[in-house]
Amino acid sequence: xxxxxxxxxxxxxxxxxxxxxxxxxxxxxxxxxxxxxxxxxxxxxxxxxxxxxxxxxxxxxxxxxxxxxxxxxxxxxxxxxxxxxxxxxxxxxxxxxxxxxxxxxxxxxxxxxxxxxxxxxxxxxxxxxxxxxxxxxxxxxxxxxxxxxxxxxxxxxxxxxxxxxxxxxxxxxxxxxxxxxxxxxxxxxxxxxxxxxxxxxxxxxxxxxxxxxxxxxxxxxxxxxxxxxxxxxxxxxxxxxxxxxxxxxxxxxxxxxxxxxxxxxxxxxxxxxxxxxxxxxxxxxxxxxxxxxxxxxxxxxxxxxxxxxxxxxxxxxxxxxxxxxxxxxxxxxxxxxxxxxxxxxxxxxxxxxxxxxxxxxxxxxxxxxxxxxxxxxxxxxxxxxxxxxxxxxxxxxxxxxxxxxxxxxxxxxxxxxxxxxxxxxxxxxxxxxxxxxxxxxxxxxxxxxxxxxxxxxxxxxxxxxxxxxxxxxxxxxxxxxxxxxxxxxxxxxxxxxxxxxxxxxxxxxxxxxxxxxxxxxxxxxxxxxxxxxxxxxxxxxxxxxxxxxxxxxxxxxxxxxxxxxxx
Amino acid sequence: xxxxxxxxxxxxxxxxxxxxxxxxxxxxxxxxxxxxxxxxxxxxxxxxxxxxxxxxxxxxxxxxxxxxxxxxxxxxxxxxxxxxxxxxxxxxxxxxxxxxxxxxxxxxxxxxxxxxxxxxxxxxxxxxxxxxxxxxxxxxxxxxxxxxxxxxxxxxxxxxxxxxxxxxxxxxxxxxx
Numbered sequence: 001x002x003x004x005x006x007x008x009x010x011x012x013x014x015x016x017x018x019x020x021x022x023x024x025x026x027x028x029x030x031x032x033x034x035x036x037x038x039x040x041x042x043x044x045x046x047x048x049x050x051x052x053x054x055x056x057x058x059x060x061x062x063x064x065x066x067x068x069x070x071x072x073x074x075x076x077x078x079x080x081x082x083x084x085x086x087x088x089x090x091x092x093x094x095x096x097x098x099x100x101x102x103x104x105x106x107x108x109x110x111x112x113x114x115x116x117x118x119x120x121x122x123x124x125x126x127x128x129x130x131x132x133x134x135x136x137x138x139x140x141x142x143x144x145x146x147x148x149x150x151x152x153x154x155x156x157x158x159x160x161x162x163x164x165x166x167x168x169x170x171x172x173x174x175x176x177x178x179x180x181x182x183x184x185x186x187x188x189x190x191x192x193x194x195x196x197x198x199x200x201x202x203x204x205x206x207x208x209x210x211x212x213x214x215x216x217x218x219x220x221x222x223x224x225x226x227x228x229x230x231x232x233x234x235x236x237x238x239x240x241x242x243x244x245x246x247x248x249x250x251x252x253x254x255x256x257x258x259x260x261x262x263x264x265x266x267x268x269x270x271x272x273x274x275x276x277x278x279x280x281x282x283x284x285x286x287x288x289x290x291x292x293x294x295x296x297x298x299x300x301x302x303x304x305x306x307x308x309x310x311x312x313x314x315x316x317x318x319x320x321x322x323x324x325x326x327x328x329x330x331x332x333x334x335x336x337x338x339x340x341x342x343x344x345x346x347x348x349x350x351x352x353x354x355x356x357x358x359x360x361x362x363x364x365x366x367x368x369x370x371x372x373x374x375x376x377x378x379x380x381x382x383x384x385x386x387x388x389x390x391x392x393x394x395x396x397x398x399x400x401x402x403x404x405x406x407x408x409x410x411x412x413x414x415x416x417x418x419x420x421x422x423x424x425x426x427x428x429x430x431x432x433x434x435x436x437x438x439x440x441x442x443x444x445x446x447x448x449x450x451x452x453x454x455x456x457x458x459x460x461x462x463x464x465x466x467x468x469x470x471x472x473x474x475x476x477x478x479x480x481x482x483x484x485x486x487x488x489x490x491x492x493x494x495x496x497x498x499x500x501x502x503x504x505x506x507x508x509x510x511x512x513x514x515x516x517x518x519x520x521x522x523x524x525x526x527x528x529x530x531x532x533x534x535x536x537x538x539x540x541x542x543x544x545x546x547x548x549x550x551x552x553x554x555x556x557x558x559x560x561x562x563x564x565x566x567x
Numbered sequence: 568x569x570x571x572x573x574x575x576x577x578x579x580x581x582x583x584x585x586x587x588x589x590x591x592x593x594x595x596x597x598x599x600x601x602x603x604x605x606x607x608x609x610x611x612x613x614x615x616x617x618x619x620x621x622x623x624x625x626x627x628x629x630x631x632x633x634x635x636x637x638x639x640x641x642x643x644x645x646x647x648x649x650x651x652x653x654x655x656x657x658x659x660x661x662x663x664x665x666x667x668x669x670x671x672x673x674x675x676x677x678x679x680x681x682x683x684x685x686x687x688x689x690x691x692x693x694x695x696x697x698x699x700x701x702x703x704x705x706x707x708x709x710x711x712x713x714x715x716x717x718x719x720x721x722x723x724x725x726x727x728x729x730x731x732x733x734x735x736x737x738x739x740x741x742x743x744x
Contacts, residue, residue: 017594051619059622062627062628065628068625561618561619
């Protein structure tokens with residue numbers, strides 16, 4: 001009977017308890033079930049497995065005394081040679097042959113011939129070259145016509161005895177055409193940073209340092225009369241009149257062969273020749289190619305060989321996973337000046353991947369991103385940290401309402417906790433009009449490349465800044481470390497790395513090395529490598545490094561996830 | 568059945584609660600509410616990113632002399648090293664062969680060049696005088712040198728080079744490339 005009493009009491013308790021069920025209970029239970037079901041159905045798999053992000057570079061098992069281990073990317077593990085080239089196969093090579101490294105001429109040949117699939121057959125996808133003039137006019141250039149222009153310019157310069165060609169142009173078709181002409185006709189190209197506010201003396205000093213004897217310059221930016229007197233080594237000058245000013249009468253432009261300097265305009269050279277039947281010199285594997293000189297933003301003059309630049313391109317091409325590779329359906333826009341090596345390497349990679357490339361002369365040092373992307377909808381953009389810092393501060397000022405802060409918190413959580421790009425939900429859509437308008441069609445931008453240039457005056461970005469930028473622009477951001485001694489990037493963050501760790505207010509990490517570069521840290525007076533931590537001065541080695549091995553001039557350390565952090 | 572009938576009658580006899588009574592704070596509601604809040608807290612609490620254990624620290628490349636190399640024969644928890652033509656290899660992975668009790672244990676901690684060339688594990692293949700100069704491989708014919716090259720290549724593929732072996736007194740000599 002005692003047991004029956006216990007059962008009775010239990011029965012009565014349970015019935016009383018659930019007997020209190022009423023409207024509010026139904027409400028709360030309903031909310032609970034809805035929330036649980038929503039969490040389960042809306043959970044998304046992270047873009048990259050968290051364990052892959054937990055160790056991003058491979059350390060060598062042995063290290064020398066006074067140095068740290070050598071770090072490489074997982075795509076070029078220790079024991080394998082670093083990625084040094086494009087595996088260019090010439091017609092007539094067997095399908096299974098290794099292919100040669102290639103040089104800049106092969107990049108242009110790929111643009112002309114179109115994409116080539118794994119079997120070696122042409123896919124017929126040809127890239128396009130676009131010039132953007134403001135928001136109304138976009139010029140789609142004919143690749144065969146550009147081919148012809150390259151041949152004509154190259155022959156003209158070489159015919160007049162030019163050897164060191166300085167290119168003083170904003171981002172434009174003529175810039176790329178002159179660069180390729182120098183590659184095809186064995187001339188040394190010198191990339192001079194284009195800045196319309198530069199004093200004449202600095203232009204003269206840049207020309208003198210690089211020993212230029214030919215200049216291809218934009219009309220209006222190059223005070224020819226002054227320079228003619230102070231720089232006697234100048235032998236040839238080619239004016240480039242930009243599309244927007246063609247309707248103006250440039251009769252005042254001094255031309256002619258009288259006097260020590262041979263002056264002509266691009267249009268003259270290109271129009272006075274037969275329209276078709278002009279071919280570029282064919283594949284010549286044994287030619288000794290001249291180097292390309294470029295000025296780093298700090299003023300340093302660096303000489304890159306074609307092998308350095310090709311290794312830089314190869315590193316960039318292999319750094320993106322297959323789902324995000326640059327391909328024919330993208331539109332690439334460099335918002336940073338092409339005379340800096342990092343945007344140039346990325347532009348050449350885009351050309352090699354047969355992606356349409358748009359060029360905008362607004363681009364330069366830290367232009368406004370919205371202004372530079374007017375008129376087209378780029379999917380991939382290269383920008384400088386100054387441009388992105390401007391975008392960040394403007395957008396943060398606009399989106400400061402408390403309601404948005406909650407939405408932002410949820411979106412940051414989606415990035416960091418779930419490892420996915422935030423989806424556009426009904427809560428975030430009202431704020432879409434406040435986001436920066438990049439391109440004429442919103443939502444197309446998918447990838448932004450930023451680089452921290454060692455030695456140049458630039459604003460480093462923190463991990464929190466990068467995360468906020470991902471939310472504001474809706475694009476993935478790749479943050480890389482670029483140095484004057486390395487063509488392309490030294491290290492680069494992965495596409496799927498959205499993490500913000502505890503010290504999010506300090507400068508962000510720079511990821512793992514690209515597959516054409518390996519680096520190690522040498523002990524300095526203040527920073528030494530021990531068994532627990534690696535610190536020291538960064539030295540880079542590989543086919544993309546000028547001279548094979550070079551010190552980058554900054555100190556760094558390796559973080560827990562094997563990424564590089566500057567000290 | 569009796570029991571069930573009795574209970575049903577008991578419950579039916581209870582008075583219905585009047586509608587003005589406040590029902591929101593019933594124990595059931597409180598329990599469900601706290602369950603809901605707990606689930607909210609668990610799903611919105613930030614979780615730390617998973618971390619991998621740090622990789623083992625890199626071995627420092629060092630210059631060995633024969634007396635320095637001797638302790639590395641697998642005894643006392645030391646790794647097993649052996650030297651082939653001036654390169655010191657870490658053969659701890661092949662402890663079954665080169666470690667204590669293995670068939671080639673004579674090579675551990677010593678210069679194994681002559682032994683590998685001649686294909687013999689005898690004591691007289693090893694240099695006796697550890698303080699003296701290294702074995703200059705005199706008296707080895709072409710086939711033996713060929714065999715030595717083959718062994719060296721196998722070692723380079725399988726094992727890690729952790730140092731170089733020089734004679735006592737030659738530690739400061741520059742590495743010949």
